[in-house]
Amino acid sequence: MSTRYRRGLWAVCLSLCGLGGAAAQQKAHVHGVVTLDVAVDGPTLSVQLEAPADSLLGFEHRPRTAAQKQAAAQLQQRLREAAPWLRPNAEAACQLREGTVESALFDEGAPGKAEEDGHADVDAGYRFECRQPQALATLELGLFEAFPRMQRIEVQMAGPKGQAKATLRRPDKTLRLPAR
Ligand SMILES: [Zn+2]
Incomplete structure (x- = not known):
């Protein structure tokens, strides 16, 4: 050959x-499309977000310039706090207990896999404890406002009433959880 x-x-x-x-x-990820896994188990509400880094940052390589490094650091901070872009309805009295954010882009050490295949995700996970979990009805999502490059959110939900799927498109904000 x-x-x-x-x-x-x-x-x-x-x-x-x-x-x-x-x-x-x-x-595989599609730029602009974010997946959200929502699970309710007893008093615990868990939310996992998986997003192409492009949809949050506008790039998928490890930060090179000072501006990119600052954007990545701000994103980590912003995502870890969950509020104001992830709000269970007030009646459920949920409190965020844990927020984690991970991405190959944030690893300083070994060469990033992100740079080898040209794509990188950002994963964020949240655990809320709810005093009135039976009152959980909606999640208000501020993702489209916070991230202009985001176009669609594919949601999978699991809870006491089984599983459900939903798709939110810009500018939808309210995710309805399966009725109990
Ligand atoms: Zn990509």
């Missing part, structure tokens, strides 16, 4: 197989 031909194949694969390659290593 000539070098030129091989290079040609490689170029085709870079453009066509890019998503497939990323999918084999992690779930």
